[in-house]
Amino acid sequence: MSHIRVPTPLRPYTEGQGKLEVEAGTVGEALLELTTKFPSIGPHLYNEDGELRPYVNLFVNDQDVRTLDGEQTPIKEDDTLMILPSIAGGTI
Amino acid sequence: MTFTVPGPVMDEINGHGEKSYPEEGAGLILGLSEGEHREARQVLPMPNHFDSHKRGRRYRLDPQEILQAEERAEQLGLEVIGVFHSHPDHPSAPSQTDLDWAVPWYVYLITSIEKGAASETRAWRMLEDHSRMVEEILEIKDGDG
Numbered sequence: 223m224s225h226i227r228v229p230t231p232l233r234p235y236t237e238g239q240g241k242l243e244v245e246a247g248t249v250g251e252a253l254l255e256l257t258t259k260f261p262s263i264g265p266h267l268y269n270e271d272g273e274l275r276p277y278v279n280l281f282v283n284d285q286d287v288r289t290l291d292g293e294q295t296p297i298k299e300d301d302t303l304m305i306l307p308s309i310a311g312g313t314i
Numbered sequence: 315m316t317f318t319v320p321g322p323v324m325d326e327i328n329g330h331g332e333k334s335y336p337e338e339g340a341g342l343i344l345g346l347s348e349g350e351h352r353e354a355r356q357v358l359p360m361p362n363h364f365d366s367h368k369r370g371r372r373y374r375l376d377p378q379e380i381l382q383a384e385e386r387a388e389q390l391g392l393e394v395i396g397v398f399h400s401h402p403d404h405p406s407a408p409s410q411t412d413l414d415w416a417v418p419w420y421v422y423l424i425t426s427i428e429k430g431a432a433s434e435t436r437a438w439r440m441l442e443d444h445s446r447m448v449e450e451i452l453e454i455k456d457g458d459g
């Protein structure tokens with residue numbers, strides 16, 4: 223089993239759970255398992271065009287998947303896929 | 315929703331905004347959430363990782379530092395319930411950039427810093443459908459009570 227870590231703002235959609243177990247070979251498969259089990263989390267991860275929202279960061283262990291193979295990045299037994307919010311903004 | 319912030323925590327938020335001026339200062343708010351009520355317990359001022367020449371108008375926190383903050387909150391029996399940032403010489407209402415990046419559920423505190431001094435803080439939250447930010451009731455709790 224691999225693990226998914228869910229940040230606080232997304233826990234209302236996972237029945238309050240911050241850590242979940244998945245059986246998946248890639249980041250994309252893990253997210254599919256997550257959104258299948260908890261469909262209401264989907265719109266908070268993906269926009270209307272099915273693209274990841276800009277404030278969603280995905281890390282496998284401590285590596286940003288954008289620097290790896292994106293959603294094709296493999297995850298192994300005991301790896302943790304971390305979903306982390308981007309927090310940003312500005313004055314204007 | 316009502317957001318309660320103890321006076322000393324508010325002082326720290328104002329102080330970070332003033333110290334960061336003329337750049338934007340930002341950080342995370344740790345506390346408790348129960349139904350429609352949130353209460354701040356402490357703040358974690360964090361480095362602004364936006365390009366240095368644009369930090370007067372933008373802020374960005376580092377995801378790894380957000381992870382560390384979440385872990386610290388868990389150790390303390392708290393949650394990361396929101397984000398604070400300053401608007402140097404600008405009103406404390408969300409900008410288009412704030413709207414573009416806001417994560418629903420978090421409370422966003424925006425503090426206006428006028429000529430280096432904190433003037434006004436307001437609390438905002440992004441709606442679930444990502445359409446707009448609405449203002450929340452901000453209650454500053456003084457003293458020990």
Ligand SMILES: [Zn+2]
Pocket residue numbers: 311312313314399400401407408409412424
């Ligand atoms: Zn702002």
